[in-house]
Amino acid sequence: MIGSEGVRSDILERTMLALADVREPQAVVAAVVRLLEREAGRPCVALSPDDPRVHDRIEGVRSAGLWLTGDAVLLAAIVDGDVRVVFALERGEDPSESDLRLLRLVGTLASLALSNALAFDQLRQHAVEGAALAEAARTVLGFTELEPLASALSGLARRFFNAERSALYGRVGDELRALGSAALPMAPALPERLPLELDAIEALLGASQEPRRFALAPLRLPGHSDSERSGLLAVMRASPFEKGDHRLLDSLVTLAALAMRNVELYEQSSRANRALAESSAFKDDLMAMFAHDFRGPLTVISGFAELLLEEGLEGEQRAAAQTILAQSARLAKLSEDALALASTQSAGFSLSRKRADLVAFVGEAVRDANAGTARIEFTPCTKAPAVRFDASRLRHALENLLENALKYSSGPVEVRVYSDACEARIEVRDRGIGIPAAEIERVFTRFGRGSNARERRFSGTGVGLYIARKIVDVHGGRLTVASLEGEGSTFTIGLPLD
Numbered sequence: 001m002i003g004s005e006g007v008r009s010d011i012l013e014r015t016m017l018a019l020a021d022v023r024e025p026q027a028v029v030a031a032v033v034r035l036l037e038r039e040a041g042r043p044c045v046a047l048s049p050d051d052p053r054v055h056d057r058i059e060g061v062r063s064a065g066l067w068l069t070g071d072a073v074l075l076a077a078i079v080d081g082d083v084r085v086v087f088a089l090e091r092g093e094d095p096s097e098s099d100l101r102l103l104r105l106v107g108t109l110a111s112l113a114l115s116n117a118l119a120f121d122q123l124r125q126h127a128v129e130g131a132a133l134a135e136a137a138r139t140v141l142g143f144t145e146l147e148p149l150a151s152a153l154s155g156l157a158r159r160f161f162n163a164e165r166s167a168l169y170g171r172v173g174d175e176l177r178a179l180g181s182a183a184l185p186m187a188p189a190l191p192e193r194l195p196l197e198l199d200a201i202e203a204l205l206g207a208s209q210e211p212r213r214f215a216l217a218p219l220r221l222p223g224h225s226d227s228e229r230s231g232l233l234a235v236m237r238a239s240p241f242e243k244g245d246h247r248l249l250d251s252l253v254t255l256a257a258l259a260m261r262n263v264e265l266y267e268q269s270s271r272a273n274r275a276l277a278e279s280s281a282f283k284d285d286l287m288a289m290f291a292h293d294f295r296g297p298l299t300v301i302s303g304f305a306e307l308l309l310e311e312g313l314e315g316e317q318r319a320a321a322q323t324i325l326a327q328s329a330r331l332a333k334l335s336e337d338a339l340a341l342a343s344t345q346s347a348g349f350s351l352s353r354k355r356a357d358l359v360a361f362v363g364e365a366v367r368d369a370n371a372g373t374a375r376i377e378f379t380p381c382t383k384a385p386a387v388r389f390d391a392s393r394l395r396h397a398l399e400n401l402l403e404n405a406l407k408y409s410s411g412p413v414e415v416r417v418y419s420d421a422c423e424a425r426i427e428v429r430d431r432g433i434g435i436p437a438a439e440i441e442r443v444f445t446r447f448g449r450g451s452n453a454r455e456r457r458f459s460g461t462g463v464g465l466y467i468a469r470k471i472v473d474v475h476g477g478r479l480t481v482a483s484l485e486g487e488g489s490t491f492t493i494g495l496p497l498d
């Protein structure tokens, strides 16, 4: 190592080049050893700071960076203030001051390279952990039940830590119970139940399973107080757990807590949904029952009112009988809507569709609606379009449109049937109050009414259009409206051609 300044700076340059791209801590150490041997022409070994040959001199090496013993020059690679490796180079002839300076510089370069390599190693470790966690997240976050989740999580933990067995425990009362576990064949069992306290668990596992190692990570469910609900991920293997393992285990346990919380929320929401569906079905049944049972008495009431009118009642009495008839008809319509509403809500809402003459069907509905004062003009197309429909349901939808057109206008109402290449259309047009532009979609919702209809006190429930649209929808068609407030509305039922 003796030489001019130029030779010395060559040595430093070679040291830098030799260490520049080395990423493995072990490779850095090997490169430094090789370099020292080559440049000095004497043997060199790398020793751990715990090695008895250098242990007593570590403090000296740390503070001076270099130490001379009777037969060796000790050079330290220091990272974060700790001596990581001691390079012992055979001493040979007495080194000069400038040799020692040069060696110290080589030591500094070795320290830097080692520190870089360790940082790089850590990064790589983090990247591996990151990839493992991403995989774990993809796997476990979609579970909706606890047991399959527990098995999947245990499986991941077993694989990540190359363990013999791992198990996920959940708290039940005053103890932890295994929810799921994953194991290699012949792996020793873990207890089904564990106490809550970590110390007690460690004592229990340690006593029964020597010489195996355990990593235990307690988990707390977010949104629960610590004592209320928690669990534990236990991993068992033969080799010791290192710092990186514990880090990964902590992250895995956080993920497990999230996934368990997901399952819990899912359970809660499906319980709430079930309760809601039950109460809604009960309400629908009740409504259907009432609506159905209304019909009998209503038929009797309107029958008697008709009879009275036929008997030739006069004056106030006649007017009263007419009111009874009209109001019974209204009540009958309301109960029909209620029945239809209940049936559209039920899961089994279905149609019995048949091929029928749409023109004749609409003509008949118009005729019936015109009984009394005729205001509806019907324009049929010449050739009846080929469509299949449920006559009783579609009649209900059409009647709702006709009644609305008559109710919300005082002028004539026009009904047309026509078709194009793919659709048959029934159009109901009035020149009445129209619908405010911003409320067009709202009138098709359940109980949705236009503000102008409400302000002008038109009677109504807001279910007619909702039912009509449902009926048209299940036919595979669509019910639309074009309307201008104050000008009138055109409702169109479009049905797919058969």
Ligand code: ADP
Pocket: 400, 404, 405, 408, 430, 432, 433, 434, 435, 443, 444, 448, 449, 450, 451, 452, 453, 454, 459, 460, 461, 462, 463, 464, 465, 466, 488, 489
């Ligand atoms: P209802 O007429 O019993 O209120 P519908 O569901 O049949 O219930 O209609 C919903 C709302 O749509 C009505 O309240 C009204 O505001 C509006 N609407 C329906 N048809 C017409 C129409 N032909 N002209 C103007 N507004 C209408």
